[in-house]
Amino acid sequence: MVETSDKWIMERTGIRERRIAAEEETNVTMGRLALERAIENARIDPKEIEMLVVGTNTNDPAWPSAAGHIASHLNLDRKMPFFDLQAGCTGFNYSWPWRSNS
Numbered sequence: 001m002v003e004t005s006d007k008w009i010m011e012r013t014g015i016r017e018r019r020i021a022a023e024e025e026t027n028v029t030m031g032r033l034a035l036e037r038a039i040e041n042a043r044i045d046p047k048e049i050e051m052l053v054v055g056t057n058t059n060d061p062a063w064p065s066a067a068g069h070i071a072s073h074l075n076l077d078r079k080m081p082f083f084d085l086q087a088g089c090t091g092f093n094y095s096w097p098w099r100s101n102s
Contacts, residue, residue: 027058028069035070046074052082059086 009015021030031054039046054067061069067082 026060027054027056027066028061028073031056031066031070032073035074039074046076049076049080051080052076054082054084056084057086 006016006018009018035052039049052067052071054065054070056066058066064072065082065084067084071077071080071082
């Protein structure tokens, strides 16, 4: 935990809500669930995914990255590029522009 206030975080990042992961949860388990939900909500075939970027501030697992583990768990194309973007709490904001607009 970092010594901050909700106001301080919201003013600097726009983040309004924070959660603490359960002991058995990791960036990979949460990322896998998030991607599964995103695929379902977008109603796309996972084979349509051309690249996977995971915004995280963790370094575990270091290799392959969390993105690689998530891609493997979901049986995504093994030749697809993937990487983790280390950008602190707002890593997802920096990851977002990498999505395909097609």
